[in-house]
Amino acid sequence: MITLFEKKSIRILLTLILIFTLILLIHLTRFIFEPVAAYLTAIAVPIIGAGVIFYITNPIVNYLEKKKFPRIIGTFIVFILIALIITIIIQFVAPIVQKQFSNFFDSIPKMVKNAEQLVDMWQSNQNIIPPQLEDAMKNMLDNISNYAENITASIINIIAQVFSFVFSFLLIPFFLFFMLKDGHRFVPFISQFLSPNKARSFRTLTTNVNHTLASFIQGQFIVSLCVGFMLYIGYLIIDLDYPLFLALFGLIMNFIPFIGPYLSAVPAIIVGFFQDPILAVWASVVMLIAQQIESNFISPNVMGRALSLHPLTVITLILAAGGIAGFLGLLFIIPAYAVVKTIIAHFYHEWKKKQPEEDPDLI
Template identity: 80%
Template sequence: MIEKVVAFLFEKKGIRILFTCILIFTLIYLISLTKFIFEPVGAYLTAISVPIIGAGIIFYITNPIVNWLEKKKLPRIAGTFIVFLLILFLVTIIINFVAPVVQKQFSNFVDSIPKMVNNAENLFEMWQENQNIIPPQFENTIQNVTDNFNQYAERITSSIIGVIGQIFSFVFAFFLIPFFLFFMLKDGYKFAPFVSKFLSASKERSFKTLTANINHTLASFIQGQFIVSVCVGVMLYIGYLIIRLEYSLSLALFGLIMNFIPFLGPFLSAIPAIIVGFFQEPIMALWATIVMVVAQQIESNLISPNVMGRALAIHPLTVITLILAAGGIAGFLGLLFIIPAYAVVKTIIAHFYREWKQKQPEEDPDLL
């Protein structure tokens, strides 16, 4: 009798879904109770995450070159060495020509900080002298910002220190990236066939399809975002030179890096340029804003549609939500990697859902 009742209940799709959810949450709870077993694994993954992620990004940028050379009948190992020579050549150019200019501009910026602070104090004094012309509804807001200025400054400073700490951690692990990159370029294509040897024929096809989809998703995002960011950086640099904005190269490089953060990156990169332009000459802040708007309009209407298209098919509201959550949880690195991580997870879920749907009876194909 009990078996018949259970069989009858499990014929209902809602009961099956509820039971599956209960099993999943039970598994998560059991894992949380035995998390001490997984802590060494987590520590190991954390230690190698920087070189793997760094090498992975460079791999997806340079792998098309190796593939193209291989199609030209050049051995893959030779193509890998050629890519390393190109990277070494690019690094040499950056060290000899770009880095000295950036270092000089940064030193000049540090030297001009007292002047900026003095100008800010003068503006504050002018505001106090003319406080009577400010509408009453704005006085409380301005006073609140003024009273909590030190607290805001401490938060900004701690955030900057956190970013600098993450950068130093990345630099510390940077020397491992070439080793990981070499073997990724040389043997990366062997991963899927190697794992497939241990799978049945049906699972082998599924695994190869899944890895191909993940590879396409990551390549589309990283290669496209790299090209778009470089184009934006070049446009910003040309625009800053035209309006004669100080620290133009450093600000353009900052804009290039920030553009890797989808949607919010362009707005974040505009803030330093506007601040520097305002203290250089108030009208310069307006010109810096115009340069940023023009560059972003060209990028969003011309470059991105042709370079990236709709490769990830992620709604803008989803992007904003993910970035806000990742920024609060993982800081700057979270902002950089949340979108490709979400795209990979989305690809995996979509793959298994399609396979599950194909196995369902024709009269009952849907999940809900």
């Protein structure tokens, strides 16, 4: 005879009630957690920044460790390499980018004026214009300056967030040093306080999460570098203005999955159109070629199907993250979602193992 509490539907209902009760209690006592949230917010950027660099550089430390180098020596070598790369960027790349960046923003008013003249010329040469189209064009002309200002403000806001992130590099090296030096000791340290079964489960979970993050960060870093390089070569070939600045913009945008590559093409097409209309076509061709090479050759070999995310899921997450957290939300929503998905899947499989063989499913 099956009692009421042995029914699966009742157990699920009680579990949901307990979860929502816990959420309500946390909400009612949120003042307790506000100092903790403030502390986590203060250290979030250094930890995330150090974590990203950790996953990019940790393979180098692991390789040196296999070659009998002490881990701390490998860590110092990585820091020397990072310092060398930063020095090269500051000495040779940054001045060119800064100059092209300034020239690009100085040319925005001229682009807006040319656009207004182009539309006026087209409008004056039309004998019959549908009223709806004429109203739409008039509205566009009235607001084109506002659109340009909004786009400029958005780009400046993104740059401000990037500079804020760069400022946190003052703390990032400290976090990164200990992550590279002692990161491999974290799992054994925690496991010693757990029972054998829970320690095994914890090791499996951390391995899966580590694999997920490493696959995304390392893969996206390599893919974005390749796309940025291909865009730069392509823009040089077609003689597009501001090639290095536009290629770096494309590199950064490529970190946003699915829609990033298309966002990166917008400023290049606009610059090409006002430089020479045919260059807008060639800029589109360069972007399409780079994306085809990336999606068909580079990404499958570098990233594979590590995250297994449906494109509709990616679009939904990006739209939500962009509205809630802005540009940084766009960058981090996909790996965050992948980690949460990995954790939930792990605990579900662990729960499933403990169920009777005749009743293994959740529903």
